[in-house]
Amino acid sequence: MGEFSKGLEGVIAAETEMSFIDGQKGVLEYVGIPIGELATHSTFEETVFLLWNRRLPTSSELESFKGELRKRYALPSGLARRIPEIPTTAQPMHMLRTLISEMSLYDTHPNDNDPEQARRKAMNILGQAPTIVAQFDRCRRGLPVVEPDPSLGFSANFLYMLNGEKPTDAMTRAFDICMITHADHGLNNSTFTARVVISTLSDVYSALTAAVGSLRGPLHGGANEGVMKMLNEIPSVADAEAYVLGKLERKEKIMGFGHRVYKAKDPRAKELMALAKQLADDTGNTDLYEKSHAIERVMEREVAAKGIYPNVDFYSATTYHCIGLKLDLFTPMFALSRIGGWAGHVIEQLSDNRLFRPGAKYVGPHDQPYVPIAQR
Amino acid sequence: MGEFSKGLEGVIAAETEMSFIDGQKGVLEYVGIPIGELATHSTFEETVFLLWNRRLPTSSELESFKGELRKRYALPSGLARRIPEIPTTAQPMHMLRTLISEMSLYDTHPNDNDPEQARRKAMNILGQAPTIVAQFDRCRRGLPVVEPDPSLGFSANFLYMLNGEKPTDAMTRAFDICMITHADHGLNNSTFTARVVISTLSDVYSALTAAVGSLRGPLHGGANEGVMKMLNEIPSVADAEAYVLGKLERKEKIMGFGHRVYKAKDPRAKELMALAKQLADDTGNTDLYEKSHAIERVMEREVAAKGIYPNVDFYSATTYHCIGLKLDLFTPMFALSRIGGWAGHVIEQLSDNRLFRPGAKYVGPHDQPYVPIAQR
Numbered sequence: 001m002g003e004f005s006k007g008l009e010g011v012i013a014a015e016t017e018m019s020f021i022d023g024q025k026g027v028l029e030y031v032g033i034p035i036g037e038l039a040t041h042s043t044f045e046e047t048v049f050l051l052w053n054r055r056l057p058t059s060s061e062l063e064s065f066k067g068e069l070r071k072r073y074a075l076p077s078g079l080a081r082r083i084p085e086i087p088t089t090a091q092p093m094h095m096l097r098t099l100i101s102e103m104s105l106y107d108t109h110p111n112d113n114d115p116e117q118a119r120r121k122a123m124n125i126l127g128q129a130p131t132i133v134a135q136f137d138r139c140r141r142g143l144p145v146v147e148p149d150p151s152l153g154f155s156a157n158f159l160y161m162l163n164g165e166k167p168t169d170a171m172t173r174a175f176d177i178c179m180i181t182h183a184d185h186g187l188n189n190s191t192f193t194a195r196v197v198i199s200t201l202s203d204v205y206s207a208l209t210a211a212v213g214s215l216r217g218p219l220h221g222g223a224n225e226g227v228m229k230m231l232n233e234i235p236s237v238a239d240a241e242a243y244v245l246g247k248l249e250r251k252e253k254i255m256g257f258g259h260r261v262y263k264a265k266d267p268r269a270k271e272l273m274a275l276a277k278q279l280a281d282d283t284g285n286t287d288l289y290e291k292s293h294a295i296e297r298v299m300e301r302e303v304a305a306k307g308i309y310p311n312v313d314f315y316s317a318t319t320y321h322c323i324g325l326k327l328d329l330f331t332p333m334f335a336l337s338r339i340g341g342w343a344g345h346v347i348e349q350l351s352d353n354r355l356f357r358p359g360a361k362y363v364g365p366h367d368q369p370y371v372p373i374a375q376r
Numbered sequence: 377m378g379e380f381s382k383g384l385e386g387v388i389a390a391e392t393e394m395s396f397i398d399g400q401k402g403v404l405e406y407v408g409i410p411i412g413e414l415a416t417h418s419t420f421e422e423t424v425f426l427l428w429n430r431r432l433p434t435s436s437e438l439e440s441f442k443g444e445l446r447k448r449y450a451l452p453s454g455l456a457r458r459i460p461e462i463p464t465t466a467q468p469m470h471m472l473r474t475l476i477s478e479m480s481l482y483d484t485h486p487n488d489n490d491p492e493q494a495r496r497k498a499m500n501i502l503g504q505a506p507t508i509v510a511q512f513d514r515c516r517r518g519l520p521v522v523e524p525d526p527s528l529g530f531s532a533n534f535l536y537m538l539n540g541e542k543p544t545d546a547m548t549r550a551f552d553i554c555m556i557t558h559a560d561h562g563l564n565n566s567t568f569t570a571r572v573v574i575s576t577l578s579d580v581y582s583a584l585t586a587a588v589g590s591l592r593g594p595l596h597g598g599a600n601e602g603v604m605k606m607l608n609e610i611p612s613v614a615d616a617e618a619y620v621l622g623k624l625e626r627k628e629k630i631m632g633f634g635h636r637v638y639k640a641k642d643p644r645a646k647e648l649m650a651l652a653k654q655l656a657d658d659t660g661n662t663d664l665y666e667k668s669h670a671i672e673r674v675m676e677r678e679v680a681a682k683g684i685y686p687n688v689d690f691y692s693a694t695t696y697h698c699i700g701l702k703l704d705l706f707t708p709m710f711a712l713s714r715i716g717g718w719a720g721h722v723i724e725q726l727s728d729n730r731l732f733r734p735g736a737k738y739v740g741p742h743d744q745p746y747v748p749i750a751q752r
Contacts, residue, residue, distance in 0.1 A: 004388040007575065007730035011387055012380040017740030032744030041746045054740060058752050078463065087454065087481050094480040097585065101474040105466040111592075187736040189576050193586060196572060199383065200565050200593025209473065210569060210586030216487075217576025219731045260733050354383035355595045357636050360563040364393030364430060368408030370417045376434050 004361050009260070013356075014195055017054050018344050019184040026264030026309075030184060031055065039271040044154050044179035045069060048126065048340035051184055052119065052347060066153070072127025073148030073157060075135075076106040083132065088140040092133060092332045093222075097212040099132045100125055104205035111203045113350055121204035122343035129339055130154070133332050134161035155179060158336070163324065171323055174279050178319055181268040182312065182334050184341030186261070190214035190221065194342040195349045196356045204346055211342045212335055221334040226255035227317035228327055231291055240294035248302060256314030257299055263307035272315035279322040288318050380737050385636070389732075390571055393430045394720050395560040402640030402685075406560060407431065415647040420530050420555035421445060424502065424716035427560055428495065428723060442529070448503025449524030449533060451511075452482040459508065464516040468509060468708045469598075473588040475508045476501055480581035487579045489726055497580035498719030505715055506530070509708050510537035531555060534712070539700065547699055550655050554695055557644040558688065558710050560717030562637070566590035566597065570718040571725045572732045580722055587718045588711055597710040602631035603693035604703055607667055616670035624678055632690030633675055639683035648691035655698040664694050 005011050020029045028035040030047065031054050038047055049057045049065050057065060075083075079102060086095055103124060104110040109117065135145040138161075146161045155176040159167035167175070185191070190211040198207040215221035234243045247254055259266060280289035296310055320330050381387050396405040404411040406423065407430050414423055425433045425441050433441060451459075455478060462471055479500060480486040485493065511521040514537075522537045531552040535543035543551070561567070566587040574583040591597035610619045623630055635642060656665035672686055696706050 004391065007732050008384075008387070008389055008734035009730075011384070011734045012737045013384055013734035014736050015380065015739045016736045017738070020738040020740065020742065029742065029744070032741035033746050037746040041748070046749075056747060056749075056752055059749055062749065089484075090481040091486065094477070094486055094581065097582065098474060098477040098481065101470070101477050101585065101589075104470040105463050105474065110467065110470055186738075187734050189572060189732055192732065192734060193569060193572050196565060196569050197586060197590045197593075200590050200596035200598070202589055202591075202593035202596075202598075205470065206473065206589025206592055209477065210573060210589050213477075213578055213582025213586050214573045214576050215578075216582055217573075217578035220576035220578075222576070222578075260731070354385075355636070356383050356565055356568065358384035358387045358389035358563050358568060360390050360392045361388045362393070362396040362562075363391045364396065365408035366396065366405065368405070370409050370413040371432060372417070373422075373432075373435055373438065376432055 013187055013192060014349070016186070016345065016348060018051050018341070018348065019186050021186050021261055023259075023261040023263055026262060026267050026270075028185070028267045035181060035267050036271055038180050039177050042180060044176050044183070044337070044340070047180045047183055048344075051340055051344035052122070068123055069127050069154065070150040070157075072124055073131055073150055075128055075131055078106050079103065079128070079132075080135075083135045083145065084139050086136060086139070090136075092136065092328050093212065093216040093335070095136055096129065096133060096332055096335060097209055097216070100129060100212060101205060101209040103128065104203065107205070110205055113198075113201060113203060115347065115350070118204055118347055118350055122339075122347070125204070125208055126339050126343065130158040130336055131161060133329065133336065134158060137162060137326070137329065138164075159323070170279070170282060174275050174319060175323055177271065177275055178316055178333065179337040179340075181271050182316070182337035184338070184344065188220065189217075190338060191341055191345050195345050198346045198349050199353055199356045201353065204343065207346050208339065208342050211338070215335055215338065216331065221331045221338075223255060224313040224317050224320070224330045224334060225327055227313050228321060228330065230255045231288060231317065234291055237287060237290045237294050240291050241298050244295055244298040244302070254295070254299060256317065257303075257310055258308045259311040262309060262311065265309040266311045268312040269310040269315055272312065272319055273310075276315040276318040276322070279319055283322045285318070285322050288321060292318050389563055389568060390725070392562070392721065392724060394427050394717070394724065395562050397562050397637055399635075399637040399639055402638060402643050402646075404561070404643045411557060411643050412647055414556050415553050418556060420552050420559070420713070420716070423556045423559055424720075427716055427720035428498070444499055445503050445530065446526040446533075448500055449507055449526055451504055451507055454482050455479065455504070455508075456511075459511045459521065460515050462512060462515070466512075468512065468704050469588065469592040469711070471512055472505065472509060472708055472711060473585055473592070476505060476588060477581060477585040479504065480579065483581070486581055489574075489577060489579060491723065491726070494580050494723055494726055498715075498722070501580070501584055502715050502719065506534040506712055507537060509705065509712065510534060513538060513702070513705065514540075535699070546655070546658060550651050550695060551699055553647065553651055554692055554709065555713040555716075557647050558692070558713035560714070560720065564596065565593075566714060567718055567721050571721050574722045574725050575729055575732045577729065580719065583722050584715065584718050587714070591711055591714065592707060597707045597714075599631060600689040600693050600696070600706045600710060601703055603689050604697060604706065606631045607664060607693065610667055613663060613666045613670050616667050617674050620671055620674040620678070630671070630675060632693065633679075633686055634684045635687040638685060638687065641685040642687045644688040645686040645690055648688065648695055649686075652691040652694040652698070655695055659698045661694070661698050664697060668694050
């Protein structure tokens with residue numbers, strides 16, 4: 001057995017052709033294409049095709065991929081009936097994890113892992129998860145559900161189902177860029193979870209259900225809620241500096257800063273920053289952006305030397321808020337996007353699988369007798 | 377970054393005080409007590425206390441633990457109403473994964489991870505999972521559900537809910553020993569999954585839901601079904617030798633043999649072998665045991681030199697069959713038991729947490745341009 005590295009830091013657990021990260025330089029590429037290029041030119045659907053096939057699609061391949069996805073926006077009737085029965089107090093991530101798991105009960109071949117079947121299941125989840133989130137949110141707000149519109153792309157359709165009206169092009173594009181930038185990121189915890197689970201040759205539903213559960217945690221996807229809560233705690237732009245300095249003095253964490261992998265500014269944060277500014281201006285939330293930017297300036301002055309920079313959560317919070325999303329839907333948005341990455345990693349793992357079965361270092365006692373209960 | 381070890385073989389991913397395995401010598405201990413001692417003297421409830429507290433309980437502690445567990449046999453009404461709605465064609469492991477996830481929707485504080493709350497959630501799952509499995513099985517058989525009996529221990533209550541009549545003491549004891557021997561086993565894939573998921577500080581429901589999904593796979597808990605299928609393929613004891621030799625010649629896998637960790641006879645198989653023989657004799661299944669034993673003898677002669685020995689699945693299949701369990705409930709039985717281990721590892725991980733975030737080795741292209749779609 002090798003050495004024990006807590007949290008597997010520094011251990012290489014898989015090979016991938018999907019995303020490349022240079023944490024020192026602040027580089028993120030999907031299949032070799034810089035994330036900035038994709039954010040500027042691509043769409044979420046095309047990006048998912050890229051991740052699943054490790055190349056960009058031709059026109060006809062992209063049309064076919066979009067067609068397959070859009071056919072799956074609608075929920076099977078058993079699942080659709082479930083949405084209004086879910087307690088309105090349920091937290092969306094627990095709800096989403098449960099309903100992705102439940103999709104398997106309506107799949108006549110839930111366990112098939114051959115490449116075609118695995119992609120079909122991945123497409124089911126990618127297509128249906130937005131519908132689940134939007135319809136649940138409508139139900140808990142006491143509003144009628146809005147059926148998906150297969151003439152719309154992934155992002156426009158989601159915003160339409162959520163708000164009951166067609167989104168503006170600017171909103172759709174902003175949301176799509178959030179989806180593109182969150183889709184894959186090496187062996188983050190939830191992606192690693194998905195690969196570990198599929199390595200028993202279980203199934204795509206089991207793997208992605210597990211990943212949603214991982215993403216929920218505040219040390220992972222749950223962090224974007226924390227950024228918004230922090231922004232809400234700061235009364236105005238003028239208070240941002242004192243707030244940050246106070247936190248630093250008390251050695252408290254500033255939400256949305258620092259990353260295990262990046263020791264430079266997260267390239268996703270760079271993309272989202274410009275987006276957040278534009279959206280904030282468009283939607284009368286300029287103050288929110290200005291607060292964020294003020295925090296970043298103080299942090300840069302105080303702790304950038306320690307390699308602590310804004311991460312992906314920092315500006316995605318402002319973006320999601322400006323789109324009109326409620327706080328507890330921030331992490332589910334991360335999930336909708338990351339389904340693309342999770343499914344790609346599951347497909348990749350299945351193509352050259354080996355069961356994940358690490359060792360544990362036993363640090364307890366040995367040779368203990370079973371002492372009868374009367375003598376304890 | 378270190379070297380890439382596929383499947384994390386040889387990598388130590390966590391420290392534990394729960395189980396110790398010596399694969400060369402065929403030793404398994406829970407908190408230092410040999411598994412044979414526990415199988416002979418302990419009960420499943422006491423074993424779970426041992427795993428969660430890393431010591432055996434006093435009389436009054438054990439009574440209190442059993443009381444807490446038995447209070448939780450009954451399902452919350454929202455969950456109880458769900459059981460008859462589940463498609464009768466649903467596979468039990470997909471169903472169980474979904475309903476453990478769903479428990480979180482009826483917990484008013486699903487995300488609390490302090491030690492007391494984490495134990496409370498673990499106890500909920502340990503208490504309710506058997507009820508879910510038994511009631512689902514009754515419903516799909518068209519039989520009325522049997523409410524749990526809190527005067528009965530874990531194993532007797534489960535068999536009572538499943539069959540609608542109180543089990544014999546011999547049945548109860550056999551089932552309890554299966555539960556004891558399957559409860560924990562180092563960083564097997566599902567336990568590792570549970571630790572990875574809780575390390576984002578998500579929650580006990582997310583972690584155990586993920587673990588059920590991992591256990592489903594045929595390379596993990598799903599293997600015990602394969603043993604039974606193999607036994608059914610062999611017409612009689614006299615055919616066992618030819619069957620095994622034929623498989624070996626065609627280089628096919630013999631189900632229930634070999635283990636990544638053990639290069640000697642799995643100590644759990646030793647315990648279950650005697651149990652399987654007794655139960656098979658008691659229930660008129662002597663042939664089934666004899667077939668298993670004949671397979672083991674041929675395998676010992678042919679491949680023991682390569683370190684291929686019976687694993688835990690080999691004799692648990694006969695045991696579960698003799699108890700009257702249908703094939704697709706074998707893996708859920710593994711889950712009911714392993715909930716004890718998973719929850720113990722979650723508690724242990726929370727007590728000294730570090731986010732699991734390994735690295736990936738990127739093996740794809742770099743510096744790729746985004747080629748406009750018309751030019752692809």
